[in-house]
Structure formats: structure tokens, C-alpha cells
Amino acid sequence: MRYVIDGYEPKRLFEIFEEISSIPRGSGNEKGIADYICSFAKDLGLFCLRDQNNNVFVRKNAGKGYENAPAFLLQGHTDMVCEKNAVTVHDFATDPIKLYVDGGFLKAKGTTLGADDGVAVAMMLALLESSEDMPTLECLFTVEEETSLKGAESFDYSVVTARKMINMDSEDEGVAVVSSAGGADVLLELLTDRIPCPDRPIRIKVTGLMGGHSGCDIHTCRQNANRLMGRILSRLYARKPFNLVSINGGNMKNAIARECVAEISVIDREIIENELDILRAELEAELCEEDKKLKIYLDKGRASQKMLTYKDTSSVISLLTLTPNGVFSMSPVFDRLVRTSCNCGVVETSEDSVRIWIKTRSSQNSEHEYLISVLRRFGTVFGARFELSGVYEAWDYVENSPLARDFLRIYSELFGELGITPRTEAIHAGLECGTIISRLGGCDAIAIGPNVYDIHSPDERLDLESFERFWKLVLALIRA
Template sequence: MDYKITGYEPEKLFHFFEEISAIPRGSGNEKGISDYLVKFAKDRGLEVIQDDAYNVVIKKAGSRGAEDHAPVMLQGHMDMVCEKRAGVEHDFEKDGLDLIIRDGRLTANGTTLGGDNGVAVALMLMVLDDDEIEHPPVECVFTTEEEVGLNGAKALDKSVLKARTMINMDSEDEGVATVSCAGGLRVQFTKEIKRTTVQGSLLTLKVEGLLGGHSGQDIDKERQNADLLMARMIQRLLKETKGQLVSFNGGTKDNAIPRECEASLIYESDEEAAKAEELACELAETYAEELTPAEPDFSCEISCETNRTAEAIPQDAAKEFICAMRLAPNGIQKRNIKMDGFVVVSLNLGVVRTEEDRIVMIFSPRSSVASLQEDTKERLNTLAETFGFTVSHSSEYPGWSFKEDSPVREICKESYKELFGEDLKIEAIHAGLECGLFSDAIKGLDAIAIGPTIANCHTPDEYLTLDSFERFYEFLKDILSRLAK
């Protein structure tokens, strides 16, 4: 293939990233990238395991003199969040990413980049391919469906792994090491509905241009949730005008703060529709005044068409639906003041959709404290019961607690200080990492999460800083060299 990234070393590292970017690898669609990894290993005579979940483990013997050292696990996930800007034509099931390089940053044209966690895949491929570096035996673990509940890591048979030291590369700030993370799950509300046919004027509302972001890493930035903003507008319209809700669709991933939402209402009276359109415009202006300091690209498109026929949601069901959203807990719920306001509990209403015969709402709660996560589940269960929704829980994964004694953490700190002359920052994060699942399953596992700088994950504004990626490989090589001593 023709490679776009030039001028960075080692060249192969960046080529590997481009190669995997050409393979569609959204969550649930990882067979192609999984098979690529298997072929990569077989072409180099390396031991490889591929399971039914398409997880891949590739093992490489230690370099000369380090063959008998304790193995180390390198780990990352191969799937990516598939988000795109409105109007962008891109089929994540079939199309590779269109990469763009500008001012030392790598982005994708109108879509997420998949640096989260394609960088880990490329880094592991480089370690497996580079026979010049010094390292102990390595077990490279590539997991699937991380972005939808860490499903691949759950399914993986951990008994195939001998390593008791783990370097996860799903941290996204150069110079920062993650040593603890939150647990999470997916909570879905569902309500069955029977629609009725209504003729009249159809009012359509579109909220666009919000920043969105990662529901863990960006939840403390107070970014507007498009679904909740739309619910606010719809509640006023249903209260002050005589319309019926037809559709309400916002967000595509439970772990991404919704950037866009579209809804529609139908009015039997053209005069009432005109009144609703005027009110919607007034509300949009008010919201713009509130939001534009923090959400500069916010916009609300409003249109009205006469002589339309639509299948409307019953008034009672629509009211319960909107009220549930208006009262739903969202955003930061609890902080630890003693840890500089670190987020302990949060929720994200990530997906709302109205289907032909049901309404669906999907939440992503997170907490680093198991008892508080249980409390959140109870609160959501109460909300669902109050407004007549059935509730289900899925994709639950544990948090990862801080370990006082961590040899790998000390090695990383020493390496970073000697290479770059600065202290490695140690932090806990509110996002979820697979370290918790591996630590639960492998007794005595010593884990750390590190990585190069990637910004705006889970949004089309995601970018990878190329010189950071370049430096990070040097950091990783030095850590492996120290582990081989």
C-alpha cells in the first residue's frame, strides 16, 4: 500500500498503524483485523492463539540472554468506536479509514481515528517484528469488543498466559501512567408501544455540533448531552402545544457523550404546528446563549412540513419517556475531594431511539467503588419502574484498584525519568480498562497502563500526536530492556 506517514521513526511502526487503519474494525466486526494478526504471526513463525471471540495472543521468545526471564504481557484492544460527522459518507463495516496528517497530528477524514486503541496494536506488532530490541519473553494480547463492555477480555482463556507483569497500552496521555480505573456496565430501558396514524404538519428538530466525547475521560468537562437537551425542548413543546411525538433518536454508543439528536412531532392543526415551530426557535436561541461559551459549534435546525402522515407514539408513553430522560441522573454523581475532585461515580445517557414498537434508552454508569455502582443500578431500576420501563443490565466489568507495591510501576518511573528528564505522572482514571479483568483473573498480576498522546477519543475530532507516538516506542523499548536485565 502507499503509506502517508513519513519522516517518523521507526518507519514500520507507522506503517503498521496505517495497515490496520485500512481494515474495518468496529466493535463486533473484528474478524478481519483478527485474521490479519494471525497471518502476521504465522508469517514470522511465532506462536499464535485465536479464540472464538477473535481474541489473539501472540508469543515471542526472549532476546538473547533473556530467554529464561519472566514473561511480560503487552495488551491492547483491536476494536474502535465508530463515530462520524453528520453528512459524512463512510461505511464502517466495509471502508478503511481515510487518514489525514496536519501539523504533526494524525486524524481521520470526518470519522474517529481508532488511535484508541490502534496504537497498542501497532506497538505490539513492532515489538513482535523488531528482532534488534532487547526484551524478556512477551505475550502480546489483542482483545475484541473492548468498547462495548470489554467482552473479548472477559471471554479470553487467561490460563494460556504465563506473564504476571502486564503493560496495557490504552492510556492516552504521554508522560502519564494509569494505575487504577473505574468499573462499568450497560443499563438498557425498554418500553413497548403501539403507534397510531396521524395526519398533519410534521415538525422536525435536529441538534448538531456538540463536542461529545468519551463518557469516562470527558465526563468531568461538563459537555452537553444532545439527548437530554432535546428532551428539554420536547417537554416544553408537548406541554405548551398540541402535538404528538413521532421519533426521537440520539447517540450511537453508550460510552460516547451524544453529539447529535433528531426528533419529530406531528400536529393535526397547521396553526398549532406554526405555534410549535415558533416556540422551538425561541428555545433554540435560549439554548445557544447558554451553550455557545462551552459548545461553540452548537446548532439546532428546525423545519416543518405540511400534509404529512406519521405513526405517532401514544401521549402517555411519550410523556413517560420524556419525563424519564428529564429526571435521569447524568454526568458526575460523586467526586473524591481528597483526591483533587477525582470522579468516583458518573452516568452517561448514550443512546436513545424510538423504534416501530418500542422505545430504548441506554446508560453507561461508571464507578471505582463497587457499592456506589450498586447504588447507581438501584437508582436506575427505580427510575425505570416509576415510568413503566423494563430494565436490563449487561457488559459489566470490574474496576482496577491501586496496588501499593508495583515493580513495573517503579521500572516505568525510572525509565521515563532517565529518557526524558521528567517525572512520570501516576494517576487513577474514571474510564474503564481491561487491567481490572486481567487482575481479577490472574493472581498477583502487576499491571500498569501507558500510551502516547491521543485526544478527543470516541469523536470525529480524535487525533494522535505523531512525535508522541515516536517517543513512546522508545519508552516501551527501554522498559522491555530493563525487564530483560
């Protein structure tokens, strides 16, 4: 194989990264990379276990001087996000990622690079191969982190003996993540009666909002289009009752909804125009800068449809306006960190029901359960069916983690002259750590990584010098 990275140490780490980049590994397509890891471990004569989902676990016994040291678990995911530029011709199922180096960064030609989380895969393999003495090393390579956390959820952890873990799915040098949020999807479904619609409905469209990630951006002032539509409908209904024909908004549970469309019937267009004019003026003063492109406009709806009764229309409006949405509580430990939140991400209308999807997140499992029970109770009030799915655990913050302390000390010792002050951080997004730690029944853990920018996009790039430092850091942490 011809390598494009040159001049970075240890050479094998960078070579392995290039080798795995030639193996297609989009989420759900991890067989090839699992084959590669297993044959790699077999060549080294190491204990290797692969489950039916292509999760792989490899163990290397302690080296000289580390016979009595506790074992260390290293972990990362083998799948990657497959995104490419519109003009790029690339088949993620079969084609290798085309790498090139540009000004100290490793990049891919027109596609995602897969440093998220190829960095972890390369690190673990290079450490397993390394002749440096170290404690017993247990390496867990999981599948489908980017889509469902199925790998971390399904793995049988009885084989793991370590209770110290470094997850390598973070992208910020100098930062150790010490807590992440758990999550769930809540569905509230209101079964609705339908009656014939005597006129052509009027369509109301909300568009132009900024939106964002339902975890990382939930604390911002950005409006949720579904909620805003609830406000519009509530206002109109107070003036004069009407019949809802349909409502559809947002397309991802984990994104703040940017658009919502509702069709309503048997109401004067003039009343709507008047009320919207007043509301637009109010919003002008309320909206944050990012949402200033908001547009609310009217259109003609589809003819000969069926509509909801007044009662069901009123219930849908209540559900939309009253559903908990946004920040539920803030962390008492971390400054400006959201602890628990929910996002009314998707609203959809079917033949006989209106469904509202809510993404919940929390870094504290008990409060998460409480929020879910609040939503269940809320649904009961309106006779809505409640369904819970996609639950994954939070990684609770633990004070005085020895590993976090080692990280802060060792990073400063090794790279103090760089002027970066290492720190710990909690995030309001999900990591596999929550699932793994709870399955292990507790484990001292941190999530770290080298600098990788613009992940999940074709601009993804890996800082090669940072990756070099990451090797030194992880090796020192393991040997500490």
C-alpha cells in the same frame, strides 16, 4: 521489503512496525496479523497459542541471570480503527497502509496509521526476537479492542503465569495510566399504545450542540440534545397536554447527543412558539460557549401517523427528564477525575415502543453496579423494560503499585534531561486492562505508550523519537 523509516534504534523495532503495517487489520479482520505473529513465534521456536478468535499468546523463557525473576506480561491489541479522508482511495480489507516520514513523525497517506495499537504489536515482537537477557516474557495480542473488547473478554487466561503487566495502548509519553473506567449499555424501553393522529404533527428539532465523548467530555457543561428535548416537551406539556408522535435523538450510545427530533400532535403552534421564545432566552444565559450554535426550530411533521396517549406521552417525558445523566460521582483520589457517569446517548421510537439507551461508566465496579441498579429501579417506576448489555470491568485504582513506582523512577533516570516530569493518571474511558486484571484475579499493571497524536483519524501520527525512548523504557522496566 523497502523500509521508509531510517536512523532510529533498534532498527528491527521499526522494521517490524513497517511489516505489520502492510497487513490489513481492521477490527474483525485479524486473521492475517495473527498468522504473521504465529509464524514469527514459530521461527523463533517459542511457545505460541492461538484461540478461535485469533487472540495470540507467546511465551519466551527467562534469559541468563533472570531465571528466578517473576514473569512479565506485555499486552496490546492487533486491530486498528479504519478511517480515511473522503478523497483517499483505500480498501482496508486488502490494501497495506502507505507510510511516510515527515519531520520526525510517521504518518499514513490519507488513512489512519494504526500506531494504535501497532506500537504494541511491534514492541512485543521485537522484544521476543531481541537477544537481550530478560525475565520470562508473556505477550498477549488481543482482537477487536476498538469495537467490542471481544478479544480480552474471550481469551482463556489460564495460560498466563505473570502477575505484572504492561499494557501498551496509551498514547502519552511520560504518563502511566493506573486506572480506567468500566462500562455498560442500559436500555429502558417503554411499550406504548397508539391511537390515530387527527392532524398533521408539528416537528420540533434541536440541533447545533457540540456533543463529545461520553467518557472524556461528560463533566463539561455541554448539553445533551435528548435531555434538552425532554425539557422542551415537559415545558409544553405543563402549558397544555399534547400527544407525542415520535422522538429520535443521538446516534451513538457513547457520544453526547447533538441532535434530537420530536413530533407532537393536537396542540396550537402558537403555544409552542411562545414557550420556545421564553426558553431560548433562558438558554442564552445558561449555555456554555461550545453550545452557542444551538438551534431549536419548528417544521411540519409527517401526516397520517399514529400517536401516543397522554399517559404514555407523560411517561416518556418523565423518563427523558428524570433519567440520571452526566456525572454521578467524582474520584476522591484523583483531582477532577469523574468516577462514575452515565450518558443518555440515543432515543428512538418504534411502532410500539420508545427506547432510551444509556451508556454507564465507572472506575469502581461496586459503584457501577449501584448506578445500574438505580437505572433498573428508575425504569420500574415507569413500567419500562430494563435490559443490560456490553458490560466490561473497571480497572480499580490500587495505591502504591510497584510497577507505577518503577515507571516514575526509571523514566526520570533515563530521560530526566528532557524536562518531562513523569506522572500517573486515571482515565474515565475504557481500556482492556480492566477485563484482563479481573480475569487474572488481580495483577500489578500500568498502561503506557509513546506519543501518538490524533488517533482514530487520518491525521494519526507517531513521534519516532518518542517510540525510540519507549523501547528503552519498556526494556528497563522489564529488567528492573
